[in-house]
Amino acid sequence: MLMSEIITVYSAEVMRRLRSRTFFLGLVFGIIGVVVIIELPQWFDSYSRQTDRILLAGNPQLVAAARPLLAKDFVVAGNWDGSGAPSLEMLKARRAAAVVAIARGASGVRVTLYAKDPGMISASQLRRDLVPLNLQFDAGIRPQRIGALLNIPVRTQSLVAKFGTAAESDAARAVAYILLVLLYILIMVNSQLIMSSVAEEKTSRIAELLVASVNPGALLAGKVGASATLALGQMAIWVAVAWALSASGQGQVAAPSGSEGSGFSFTGISSSDVAGFVVFFLVGFLQTSTLFAAIASLINRTEDLGSIAGPMFVPVVAGFIIAISALAVPDSPAVIVTSFIPLIAPFVMFARIVVSSVPAWQIAASLAINIAAICAIAVLGGKIYRVGMLLYGRTPRLSQIWHAINA
Amino acid sequence: MLTASHIRKEFGSVSAVRDVSFTIPRGSTFGLLGPNGAGKTTTMRMIVGIYPVDGGSITWNGAAIDDRSRRRFGYLPEERGLYGKMKVREQIVYFGRLHGLHDPEIGERADTWIRQLGLGGYAQRPCGELSKGNQQKVQVACAAVHDPELLILDEPFSGLDPVNADVLLNMLNDLKKRGTTLVLSSHQMWQLEQICDTFCIITDGENRASGTLQELRSAWPTRVVKVEPATAALRTVLDRIPHARALETNGALYYEVPASTTYPALLRELVDADAVTRFDAIEPSLQDIYLHAISNPPPTGNAHE
Numbered sequence: 098m099l100m101s102e103i104i105t106v107y108s109a110e111v112m113r114r115l116r117s118r119t120f121f122l123g124l125v126f127g128i129i130g131v132v133v134i135i136e137l138p139q140w141f142d143s144y145s146r147q148t149d150r151i152l153l154a155g156n157p158q159l160v161a162a163a164r165p166l167l168a169k170d171f172v173v174a175g176n177w178d179g180s181g182a183p184s185l186e187m188l189k190a191r192r193a194a195a196v197v198a199i200a201r202g203a204s205g206v207r208v209t210l211y212a213k214d215p216g217m218i219s220a221s222q223l224r225r226d227l228v229p230l231n232l233q234f235d236a237g238i239r240p241q242r243i244g245a246l247l248n249i250p251v252r253t254q255s256l257v258a259k260f261g262t263a264a265e266s267d268a269a270r271a272v273a274y275i276l277l278v279l280l281y282i283l284i285m286v287n288s289q290l291i292m293s294s295v296a297e298e299k300t301s302r303i304a305e306l307l308v309a310s311v312n313p314g315a316l317l318a319g320k321v322g323a324s325a326t327l328a329l330g331q332m333a334i335w336v337a338v339a340w341a342l343s344a345s346g347q348g349q350v351a352a353p354s355g356s357e358g359s360g361f362s363f364t365g366i367s368s369s370d371v372a373g374f375v376v377f378f379l380v381g382f383l384q385t386s387t388l389f390a391a392i393a394s395l396i397n398r399t400e401d402l403g404s405i406a407g408p409m410f411v412p413v414v415a416g417f418i419i420a421i422s423a424l425a426v427p428d429s430p431a432v433i434v435t436s437f438i439p440l441i442a443p444f445v446m447f448a449r450i451v452v453s454s455v456p457a458w459q460i461a462a463s464l465a466i467n468i469a470a471i472c473a474i475a476v477l478g479g480k481i482y483r484v485g486m487l488l489y490g491r492t493p494r495l496s497q498i499w500h501a502i503n504a
Numbered sequence: 505m506l507t508a509s510h511i512r513k514e515f516g517s518v519s520a521v522r523d524v525s526f527t528i529p530r531g532s533t534f535g536l537l538g539p540n541g542a543g544k545t546t547t548m549r550m551i552v553g554i555y556p557v558d559g560g561s562i563t564w565n566g567a568a569i570d571d572r573s574r575r576r577f578g579y580l581p582e583e584r585g586l587y588g589k590m591k592v593r594e595q596i597v598y599f600g601r602l603h604g605l606h607d608p609e610i611g612e613r614a615d616t617w618i619r620q621l622g623l624g625g626y627a628q629r630p631c632g633e634l635s636k637g638n639q640q641k642v643q644v645a646c647a648a649v650h651d652p653e654l655l656i657l658d659e660p661f662s663g664l665d666p667v668n669a670d671v672l673l674n675m676l677n678d679l680k681k682r683g684t685t686l687v688l689s690s691h692q693m694w695q696l697e698q699i700c701d702t703f704c705i706i707t708d709g710e711n712r713a714s715g716t717l718q719e720l721r722s723a724w725p726t727r728v729v730k731v732e733p734a735t736a737a738l739r740t741v742l743d744r745i746p747h748a749r750a751l752e753t754n755g756a757l758y759y760e761v762p763a764s765t766t767y768p769a770l771l772r773e774l775v776d777a778d779a780v781t782r783f784d785a786i787e788p789s790l791q792d793i794y795l796h797a798i799s800n801p802p803p804t805g806n807a808h809e
Contacts, residue, residue: 099571105601113590302585306646309552309579310602312571 102311106319107326114290114327123286124331131335134275135342150192151218152177155199159206162233162240163199166226170219183211194218205231266452270424273451276374277424277444279332281417283378284443285410287328288385291320295393295482296402304394304486313483317475321386325379332378373450380464381443383471385413388440391478394485416441420448427453437463439470505530505565506551506654506685512559513546513709520546522709523560528702530565530653533676533686535700537693537794543709544689545582548656551687552579564654575604578652582659582689584643588632592623595631596645603650610649617645620675637668644672648679655679656687661695673699693791703790705797712797717790724788724796727763731774732756732782741777745770756782 114120151167153160154177164173174193177183183196188211195212206227212218229243238246298304307316392406419441423432427449436446436459446463449455506528513521521543528534538544549555551562553574564573587595596614605613618627621641626634631642640663648655660676661669669692676699680686690696696703697717704714713720731738734757742748742759751758761770767785774780788796 101604102602105598109598109601113587117589297587298585301588302581302583303587304585305549305554305581305583306579306585306599306643307602308554309549309574309577309581310599 099312099315102315103319103322106311106316107323110294110320110323111327114323119290120327120331124334127331127335128338131339132342135339149218150174150194152183152188152191152193152196153199154178154183154196156201159199159201159230162230163197163227166229166240167197167223170222170226185213188213197223199227201234205234269452272370273424273448274421276370276451277417277420277448279335280374280378280381280444280447281413283328283332284381284385285413287324287382288389288413289406291324291386292389292393292402292406293399294320295390295486296396296399299394299396299486300399308483308486313486314475314479317387317390317479317482320390321383324386325382328382329375329378370451373447376464377443377447380467380471381413381416381440384440384443384467384474385409387471387474387478391481391485394482412440413444416444420444423448424452427455433459437466439467439474442467506534506687507563507566508547508551508560509562510560511547511550511557511562513543513550513555514558519709521550524704524706524709524711525560526702526704526711526714528685528687530685531680531683532701533680533688533699535696535703536687536689536706537696537703537790538689538706538712539798542707542798544706545658546709547706548579548658548687548689551654551656552577576650576653578603578647578650578655580643580647580655580657580660582662584640584663586631586639586642586646589630591628591630592634592642593618593627595642596649599646600649603652605650613649613651614645617649620678621645621671637664640664641668641671644675648684651682652684654685654687658689659691660688661690661692669695693789693794697790705794707798712800713793720790720793721787722763724793725763726760727765727788728786729759729761729765729767729770730756730782730784730786731759731780733779735778737778738774738780741770741773 149170150172152175153163153167153173157176160176167173174191177187177191177196179187188194188196194214195210195218197218198209198211200207200209208223208227210218210220210223229240229247232238232243233240298307388409389406392409393402396402396405416435419432419435423429423436423445426432432445432449435441436449436455438445442463446455446460450460507526509525511521511524512519524543524547526534536544536547546555550557551569553569553571562569567573590598593614596617597610600610600613615627618624621644623638623641623645626638631639634642640660644657644660647657657676660672664672673695676686676688680699686699688696688700700717702714702716703720705712713723715723728751729742731742732755734753734755739750739757742750742757742761745759745761745765747762749760751760771780771783774783
């Protein structure tokens with residue numbers, strides 16, 4: 098009977114949410130967000146390519162020799178054969194950021210840089226790129242040979258089994274970064290939707306009719322279950338959009354700042370990352386949404402929602418911030434400890450799993466602790482919810498809530 | 505049969521219900537009366553299982569009330585509420601489902617209720633767009649769509665205009681005819697008098713009086729007699745009745761007399777004294793009994809305890 102009540106509430110909640118404008122808008126804005134996240138780096142990239150466009154000036158033979166050397170770091174848009182300093186209008190007309198005038202003197206190659214914004218063109222990069230010219234003129238070594246000599250191969254050998262190369266490690270950080278943001282958004286948004294739904298039932302005074310008709314535990318379970326299903330469905334659609342963009346060759350998300358990798362594609366997300374995401378989303382969502390629903394049952398006006406729920410956001414936000422730090426230092430003692438703490442662990446442990454090799458016992462222990470926490474929160478939240486739904490008047494004090502749940 | 509035996513409920517240091525007992529035979533209609541804060545709503549909430557009892561017991565057909573029996577109950581709380589964006593028919597169907605009804609029966613019942621309550625034009629409208637009276641009708645339908653064995657209605661007439669109150673009264677009479685046990689609370693005594701078989705008056709969380717209207721009247725210590733015309737001779741006869749008290753003279757003599765007064769003998773004495781044009785023995789109304797019960801300590805001669 099309890100199961101049939103849960104299913105009834107679950108179905109009704111799913112239908113209500115599916116028909117609601119907020120769900121539709123959330124889905125659409127989420128898709129727009131995903132497209133923006135994927136496309137934005139390319140837009141920035143195309144802009145930065147414009148800032149790297151240079152024109153070469155000087156002796157044609159010297160320019161011809163310099164062109165392949167500079168092409169590694171700059172877009173050589175052509176030559177400029179004018180005399181004197183180039184004008185800003187000319188640079189704009191040729192959509193270039195600078196003119197690099199190359200000359201050969203007694204002490205070697207000399208470069209004069211005429212730039213719209215000198216900060217946009219790296220002088221040290223120019224210097225490094227043109228070193229082979231000096232060596233060629235001074236020591237007579239062929240540029241190809243110089244290039245080979247300068248390119249000392251460095252082979253990175255990871256001591257942990259998780260990643261073989263620095264590029265793989267950086268790609269994993271990028272995956273974790275994006276998925277953490279998604280995890281945070283999904284947990285927060287859907288938990289707040291449950292909170293609003295409970296607050297609506299409380300403030301519209303339908304709560305008493307509901308708890309007289311259905312077990313409050315079933316009511317809460319049906320709501321949380323429906324919200325989790327829709328959140329996962331929403332996420333599946335967003336990820337599918339991201340995957341489709343990646344598969345079509347458009348999606349390449351930049352790696353987080355500070356990493357050396359070039360980023361990752363959504364098509365490269367491993368199945369274990371997806372499984373970890375789903376598991377830790379469910380763990381985090383069940384903890385947060387149950388707490389939020391219980392807290393929402395205590396308010397009498399929707400305006401009070403923010404003030405009473407504010408403290409509840411703290412552990413979730415803290416979990417997200419610690420998880421972002423964990424991407425850089427996944428094995429620091431603070432990160433390891435927090436990866437077991439309920440409400441925080443879903444973010445931190447997930448980040449650790451994606452970017453490092455976490456011992457299996459730690460994952461199992463964290464899951465066990467957090468699943469036990471879900472049970473404890475469900476019991477406590479259920480009691481608060483049962484009592485809170487019928488408490489009208491002033492927002493109750495903590496001591497009153499304590500008395501009520503012990504009644 | 506619903507039996508509440510010495511039930512008690514406390515919230516911290518506040519005793520909402522101290523000691524309330526009553527028995528409601530199956531198929532009968534029961535009026536729970538009391539002033540605001542008397543413990544009526546808490547008692548109703550204990551019956552439907554929203555609050556557990558702190559003491560005493562409540563049984564339905566001799567067994568403790570559990571989730572299974574609660575599904576066969578219907579409850580209209582005093583605090584009204586609906587999902588504002590949900591359509592009328594959809595809302596009634598949802599509550600039917602929560603009480604274990606299935607398709608296609610649930611749809612047929614919802615349509616019947618919509619028709620009976622005159623909500624046909626609003627079936628596909630969101631509840632939030634309905635007038636207060638129509639919203640209340642929807643709530644009644646939500647509480648009763650599953651044809652409950654026991655239907656508890658807390659202040660069902662409050663906020664209804666006379667026409668809608670009449671619609672509700674007819675609907676309750678229909679349910680009564682179909683054998684539904686009804687428990688009602690209301691401050692509209694005349695409406696309860698029309699529909700209820702038995703009553704229980706509580707105040708400060710305790711029984712003050714209970715029984716049928718006849719039993720409550722029997723336990724009432726006085727009656728009022730009205731005699732016309734208001735002559736001195738007739739007044740003298742009435743003054744001679746032990747413990748009689750003159751109430752008012754408004755073209756007629758009104759006297760409160762002990763319930764034990766024998767009316768035929770009194771009438772003979774009055775006729776002998778003067779020409780009597782009118783003699784009425786006025787039975788106490790439910791309102792009189794209620795007002796007396798809540799302002800006095802419990803009388804020893806309660807019809808039922």
